[in-house]
Amino acid sequence: MGGVTLSPAVPEAAARSRTSRSAVRQIWGSVLLKRIVFYLVAAWAAATLNFLLPRMMPGDPASAILLKMSELGPVTPDRVQLVHRLFGGAASEPLWRQYFSYLGGLLHGDFGLSLAFYPTPVSTVVRSGFLWSVLLLGVSTVIAFVVGTALGALAGRRPGGWLDSVISPLSIFVHALPYFWAALILVYVFAFRLDWFPLSGGAGPDLAPGFDPAFISSAITHAMLPAATIVLTSISGWLIHMRNMMASVVNEDYVLLARAKGLSETRVTTAYAARNAVLPSISSFAVSIGLVVGGSLLTEMVFNYPGLGSLLNQAILNLDYPLMQALFLVISMTVLVANFVMDCLYVLLDPRTREAAS
């Protein structure tokens, strides 16, 4: 890798980097453009899946929803029409017409009315949980990724060393723990037995959400256990991945070269071995984040945390299909955005992707 011919190449390299900077920016743009197109296609696929599922399933979700709505109150004709647009049912219109009016409705953020919180619009309900979930999931994923990768790098640096033989079997066991069960155990020990943290909820019930210190500190203490659950159970996935890659990378020639040049052990580990070993972790982020998102939804349900997971729980209990459909879309879109961010990071870390694009 870089830095082999240091002193004579410096002026030349500087000149090259100046001329190639605009080229790099262009290539960077085209890599990103490709990814953006891919994610737009994926978003369209998720929306289409959402459209097709209720129409393909046995039974008739639309009439179940209408029945439930009529129990809750009088149903106006345009509400009936809205339900049919989202879920099919009465086959008055050809499928492609239904499809286009469905997509049109999505662009306006129109998901119909929630049954669990009737007659609040689904979009309002989803918005109330979105920030809670994204903050909880975002913060705990970043912590788990950073700490897990660092520990994995340490364990994989000396395969078979004492750290490796303690951490690796332990993380296999922790990785196998179901999220919701780990959550139950944490609630039992730290909230119920020791009473260190609140049992459930997102913040004290008497506090209005806002930027005042009382609310924020209450929200943080409430988020501690859910976040600990997600970090604890997802950290081992990153750890195992990084450990395995690190164990194979430390035997590569460029690591030997870095060591032969007399670079410090820290620099060899971080800038040479770990930088290459982390790439597969980032490129398999899509698989991992899917599991973490699923796990965090279940975790939220255990803690009754006011995010998308608890809303999903309400939707399941009340057979609230409009809410469920919207939650699936919103969660999918959030995961797509997270993946896109990781893709950008990958392009920054791995110069080969930029070369391949030119």
Place this chain on the structure above:
Amino acid sequence: MTRRLPIRVPANRKVRFGLLIFLVLVLVAAFGPLFVSHVLGQSPTRLHAGGALESPSGKHWLGTTSSGQDVLAQLVAGTRTSLLVGLVGGAIATALAVLLGVLSGYSTGRSGAALTAFVNIFLVIPGLPLLILVASYTRGRGGWVTVAVIIGLTSWAGGARAKRAQTLSLRNRDFVAAAGYSGESRARILFLEVMPHLAPVIASTFLFSVVGSIAAEAGLDFIGAGHASTVSWGTMLYWVQSQGALQSGAWWWFLPPGLCIALVGTAAGLVNFGVDELADPRLRTRRATGPAARPRRTGGLTPEKAR
């Protein structure tokens, strides 16, 4: 080399331990229900077989639930359900992963690109929310089989990606090219030349698909989106949560199902060490310390596993 040697022996022991766990679980799933009903005289569904929330005793080895059901009987019945769901779901997911992964890796041109895009799209759509959505539309119709099928249909993408990457690197090897020049058909090349080399990856995918299916089923049952009247590890935990077993301190009720799920996952992780050694030739040669070990590993095991 010599520094590596010490991990070889425990690695082997890990695999053996993992296989032992699987064996015990399979035996429990197969014969456990008979043992529970005939020897212990308990049933997983009978209410008030004992008092509410009795701690473990000679009559109820793992105590009772809040409705007086025998926890051990439920755990054993749940083992059978969970393993069946795992096997069916895992088999479907693995079959789809192999099919789509190998085809998308081997085909070139437009069909290859389209297949790859299809795999990648399913990869970025989160599995559990999709699973919950589909499961809530079916509303428990068809029992655990439906649940297992849905799990299989929604969880193949990760495995397909691994297969695709392996196939891509195999596609350009000399022996595949040679088979093509000698006039073998595409299907024959795929199944007899490429597939045997994927055997370790397929085995590992199957292992984790089974574990993933068991976990997914437990999660689905836990939130009440599965099949409510089946006894499984997931439904046990659903009742744990809804009956407040934690607040009553009934550890004999809430610990076993979770530990069982974790045990299956741990066993898979341990067995995977052995699969890793099959997949990585560097680990394999390191392993063959005696000359007698070598032909058995390279010649015998890999092609056999492919069938």
